[in-house]
Amino acid sequence: MLENLQAQPADKILALMQMYKDDPRETKIDLGVGVYKDATGLTPVMRAVKSAEHQIWENQDSKSYTGLAGDPAFGDAMVKLVLGGAVPRANVGAAATPGGTGAIRQAFELIQMARPDARVFVSNPTWPNHLSILKYLGMATVPYRYFDDETRGVDFDGMLADLKTAKKGDVILLHGCCHNPTGANLNPAQWDEVIKVLQDTGATPMIDIAYQGFGDGLDADAAATRKVAAAVPECLIAASCSKNFGIYRERTGILMAVSSDASAQNLNQATLAFLNRQNFSFPPDHGARIVATILNDDALRTDWMAELEDIRNTMLGLRSQLASELQRLSGSDRFGFLAEHRGMFSRLGTSPEMVEKLRVDHGIYMVGDSRMNIAGLNTQTVPILAKAIIDVGI
């Protein structure tokens, strides 16, 4: 039987991780996978995470199962973190998942259960694994224009025109903040227009929010998600704790199903639990417990927020350093967008050949679509990258 298996296409981001590992050059620079690194190249365990783990180690007296939707304390804390008070808690079904990807996968399956013929509108470009999972599940996708190759900002007119073709029963997948892979984001007025399109078309929004706290701050990054959730009859939200808590390998995420009709909540909650049971039964608990411990303890929460702010500001500093270094070297403002983008990534907007040249000639690794992980830089490597970009002729 197993001889019938066919080789599956490699995930480009993960394949790049391996290539970087295999490169013997000491001067190599990894701007590939979306993992935060400090100035020494380390992905640190955050202080509050260490303290929470310590507390858990001391106090936890059982590792028996939690609930199918995970520990309710985690669900409550995450609903508050992501949604603030934008919608009543009673209107939100929430289930812990293995990471943000787990939440996305469960959301797509939920959509399929509710509406097998739903089309999912996806930004062009989007995170490649969105497309890969949708294809794997056999779901129809419709790309909507998003990135403007000229300005390296959002092609907002194109986006709106494409979204207006959605209908009730379709799903519009939106990145809540820090768009992956481009780093180009909507401003608040543009979000208002998207909300109007959602209301006019009746399409259901699904928001992927994996980088809350990495763009303009915890509340600012969630503002659009909150506004959308409060303005439409129903909404799905897939949130990740991998990046903002730095607990990548603990696989901690949550799927929320928000309904303006509180009577739908029981069915939503029960279906989320059912879906968990079918796919993996109980979700992982360790990361979720760390997150709940931090969010429910004033001192830990304050420290976590302070460290997250440092991380965010470090990335913003690297963005402006890179933009000004490139301005100096190129004598033009054409790289100014790097300082405008938000989150971990920026799409440089160059060809796969140039990306390859950067890798071969300079040992600089970025994803083939020219997505760079800004957090892979430090103040010493920014000038090296800037010089390489100019040297290869971008």
Ligand code: LMR
């Ligand atoms: C990324 O986009 O690099 C991250 O979300 C990691 C991943 O799983 O692809």
